[in-house]
Amino acid sequence: xxxxxxxxxxxxxxxxxxxxxxxxxxxxxxxxxxxxxxxxxxxxxxxxxxxxxxxxxxxxxxxxxxxxxxxxxxxxxxxxxxxxxxxxxxxxxxxxxxxxxxxxxxxxxxxx
Amino acid sequence: xxxxxxxxxxxxxxxxxxxxxxxxxxxxxxxxxxxxxxxxxxxxxxxxxxxxxxxxxxxxxxxxxxxxxxxxxxxxxxxxxxxxxxxxxxxxxxxxxxxxxxxxxxxxxxxxxxx
Numbered sequence: 001x002x003x004x005x006x007x008x009x010x011x012x013x014x015x016x017x018x019x020x021x022x023x024x025x026x027x028x029x030x031x032x033x034x035x036x037x038x039x040x041x042x043x044x045x046x047x048x049x050x051x052x053x054x055x056x057x058x059x060x061x062x063x064x065x066x067x068x069x070x071x072x073x074x075x076x077x078x079x080x081x082x083x084x085x086x087x088x089x090x091x092x093x094x095x096x097x098x099x100x101x102x103x104x105x106x107x108x109x110x111x112x
Numbered sequence: 113x114x115x116x117x118x119x120x121x122x123x124x125x126x127x128x129x130x131x132x133x134x135x136x137x138x139x140x141x142x143x144x145x146x147x148x149x150x151x152x153x154x155x156x157x158x159x160x161x162x163x164x165x166x167x168x169x170x171x172x173x174x175x176x177x178x179x180x181x182x183x184x185x186x187x188x189x190x191x192x193x194x195x196x197x198x199x200x201x202x203x204x205x206x207x208x209x210x211x212x213x214x215x216x217x218x219x220x221x222x223x224x225x226x227x
Contacts, residue, residue, distance in 0.1 A: 004155075006155075040222075041219075042202065042217055042218065042219040042220045043156075043202070043217045048214075088153075090155055090156070092155075092156075094215070096213060097206075097213030097214050097215070098144050098206030098207060098213035098214060098215060099144070099206060099215075100146065100158055100161055101146075101156075101204075101215055102158070103148075103155035103156040103157070104155050105154060105155045106153070106154065106155050108153070
């Protein structure tokens with residue numbers, strides 16, 4: 001089945017540690033995205049990539065980093081510089097930049 | 113700049129009642145338009161989309177939406193709400209920018225359903 005997978009579903013981190021969230025898609029989409037969602041809030045764009053080996057900062061990129069070495073993979077690293085990383089993180093992909101986005105199930109990150 | 117507004121932060125309806133969720137956008141050309149639904153702790157699921165053609169679009173789960181260019185609106189409707197429709201609903205606009213194309217999401221409308 002085609003789709004987007006995110007792992008793990010729940011992630012716990014100690015303060016000061018970096019952590020990497022996985023996002024994989026087998027839809028052959030060029031564009032991929034990372035969003036952050038806080039309780040009762042909408043989606044805030046962290047990073048996006050419209051092609052392999054290229055990515056751009058979104059609205060809240062500080063404290064996060066990404067890579068896009070393969071078309072199907074777009075991992076997000078939450079660094080210790082991110083002051084308030086506890087949130088729900090959503091990955092998405094689309095055929096083009098303005099086309100339908102397909103979302104993964106999300107990863108809930110909690111900093112202890 | 114492109115933007116999306118959803119005027120209603122939270123709506124409560126009784127089961128069996130009709131529903132309309134409002135969405136307004138700001139964009140100079142004809143946009144791509146989307147409605148997504150999100151259940152608690154889940155990812156977003158596409159309900160329906162409008163790219164061109166018939167301005168009344170049918171989606172999954174009995175939802176429909178109408179694109180009104182003169183009002184810059186894309187309101188979501190359902191004639192009879194079920195308890196399982198309680199969720200967060202996001203309107204989104206796909207727009208062509210000066211340097212890249214992008215999708216802009218509205219802030220969302222939370223729907224509660226009274227049995």
